Amino acid sequence: MELNRDINVFGSAVMQHDGEMAELIRQYDWSKSPLGTPDTWPISLKTTLGLILHSAFPHFLFWGEELICFYNDAFLPSLGTNGKHPSIGKKGKEVWPEIWDFIGPLIHQVMKSGKPVQFNDQLVPFYRNGKIEDIYWTFCYSPAYGDDGNISGCFVTCTETTTKVQTIKKLTESEKRFQSLIREATVGIVVLTGEEMKVEIVNDAYGRLIGKTAEELLGRELFDVIPEVAYEFKPMLNNVRLTGEPVYLYHHPYTIKPGDKTIEGYLNVVYQPYREEDGSITGVMALCHDVTVQVASVKKAADTEQLLRSVVESAPFPIGVYTGKEMRILLANRSIMDVWGKGYDVIGKLYSDILPELSNQQIFQQLDGVYTQGIPFHARNQRVDLIVDEKLKIYYFNYSFTPLFDTDGNVFGVMNTAADVTDLNLAKQQVEQSEKNFRNMILQAPVAMCILLGPDHVIEVANQLIIELWGKPAEDIMHKPVFDALPDAREQGLEALLEKVYNEGESIHADEMPVSLLRFGKLETVYLNFVYDPYRDAEGNILGILAIAHDVTPQVMARHQIEDVVADRTKELAAANSSLEKSNEELAQFAYIASHDLQEPVRKVSVFTQMLESNLPALDERSQHYVDRIKLASSRMLALIRDVLSYSQLSGKADEPVNVDLNLVIRDIENDFELLMQQKHAKLEYHGLPTLSAIPLHMSQLFGNLISNALKFTRKQVEPIIIISSELADRNLLASRELSGESYHHITVNDNGIGFSEEDAEKIFNIFQRLNGKRDFEGTGIGLAMCRKIAQNHKGDIFATSKEGEGATFHILLPAQ
């Protein structure tokens, strides 16, 4: 092709442009193009191409049936490298195959309807830079008219907006992230705009602070929602908005009352001006951090510290806390200040300044050691000399220096706790002293003493007397278990006694306990009085046994001799007694047999005398006298024998006692003596006599004898009166008769007869004792002896009181039931 001609054919608009695309159009071999060679092109095409090539704005042109492509230099950058360029003269469909489905219909629509189509930021991805790229366009498809006035092509004005779109996209995403950040922030964030404080941005964290959701707040005026705090916060917010000065609030208390709830807490708040891009302030951004928990824990920590201080202060034992290597007193309670004899002014001062007297007592060194090494120091019963009330005094303490560590694990101070054990120590010293005294006392005691320690009864202390008693050299036995030292003392019952004292803490004493001991090679039995006492420490724990022994062997031996003699004598006496009893029995038996057998012949003498008398004719006076004497003698003998018989029977086996009513006994006796009483005009008075446990026959004999005597020993010309009465016996009376029972009847039989002299009062109870001549008074002299025997057999007694010529009183004492 010739250039000149070409120039002509393209027209000046194309020819005169020196751009790349103009050159390409010129160089292109159009002969094979459906458009034909440029000389055949319509004017309108050439004109349009001229416009495109000269425009600095990207243009593209599809022309003709085949939509042959043209574009200008400004369009080039949008095609990238390694892409579609150069596409001049190619068919549209071939150049944009990947998007032809989209732009093909558009082009046809525009060319058919003649109406332009515009797109803003439309994604139209196509191949460039070696790949399909997402490319955004703002473009306009408008119809291009041919020479004939028909639409011959589609004119594309476009600008690539990929960068802009992507920037916006990034901005949007960043905005989204920002919103999301705000939304998800744990710090409450709210942006308020305008004077009315409208909620522009808000997150849930903020919503929670005031009991709302973010949605409920968004777009509303904040103080419509929480009017209760408007008075406090609104002026602050306004101030920030107007001045641009931020406000910071720390641990700020707040109270919100949404509905019927109450939300209380503490906030850290930052109010910052909310600026537009131009720097103008349109609102306030508030960042609110709920620090309620922190405030509470701080408060709690403060409370704890206060509590700790109060615990320390009120502790009953001394506590001090010293800080720094120099030991500055941080804390000291009343108790430790009392120990020091100081006041509260010690706080903040140096330990060494307060207690200079400790300088040579190792205390400062101990404190320093604890501080530098971090190891606690403990002391027990440590003597510490302190100046208290301006006097140096001796104290004893249990004390501890404990290192105090900070959070980094470094020692920052020392805690000093102490217990004043001065009193205890003094007491202990006293105990030790008294213990020493006690041991000395044992050693010097005038009785044998020892202390046996522990479950083995080790001989701890033993004085000379007990060593002599044991009969062993002291060096062989001291500090040995007692039964090792004295094997000869084993198995004599001492082990059990010692165990009992040691284990049960009981004192045991024994009198005259025989103990066999090998004393200086000789086996001897010694008799000991001893006391085993538990030996206790000050707390009452049993340490061992204190044994005190007294050798009573001589006394026991002497007494044994006496006892032997007494035993012999007792034996002899028993034998004598037994033979006496035997002979007494024999005597009684004899008396019974004798009297019984004697009775018979006398009875017969009496009976035959009567028979003789009645058989004889009338006797002369003398013969009658002899017969009478025989009769009298024989009846008297019978009476004697009968009384002896009765008396002897009292010694033998008695009947069982029964309840006897003495009133009935006397009544029977009264009947027996009826005739005699009538003869003598005698009176017998008795009443209120007791019922007692007695043998009925004996009671009859006793009172029968007494009444018989009363009727016998009467005064001439005096009518006899016998009075029997009873009362409870007086104690003194019982004592005088040597009666020991509780309760006795004192029965008296009183008459107005001849009586007897006081000196005969006891005599009359002797057997066969007669005071009066037989001639005047009949009787055997056995009656009162029998009465006494009966009374005594009934564990009672009888005695008499009288004055001669004035009657007699017999006193009978018999046990009451």
Next chain:
Amino acid sequence: MSIRKILHIDDDEDDQEIFSSALAKVDETIALTVMANAGNALQELSSNKIEPDLIFLDLNMPGMNGQEFLQKIKRKENLQHIPVIVLSTSSHAATISLMKEMGAKDFFTKPEVFDDLVIMLKKALNDQN
């Protein structure tokens, strides 16, 4: 029933005599058999050689004593109906009650006054009649 035959058992001849004298004073028509040996007396009674209406019995006798005799006669069916009155020197209450328990009709202590014995016998015979 009228008492016609009396048996007196007593080893003491004096008392045998005193008894017969006293009985004669009460009723001379009564036949009296006197035996000194209770064992013999029991034999005679058992063989019906003697058949007394009333027996007076001493207690203290050699051989069979009065208590033994009383016990035996009261066990014999053909003899137990014969009343026995003890006439002894004893006046011991226990003896008296024991004898009465064993079946003795009565118990008399031998009196020291002759007339007392006569009165005693009178009473005994009256009681039986």
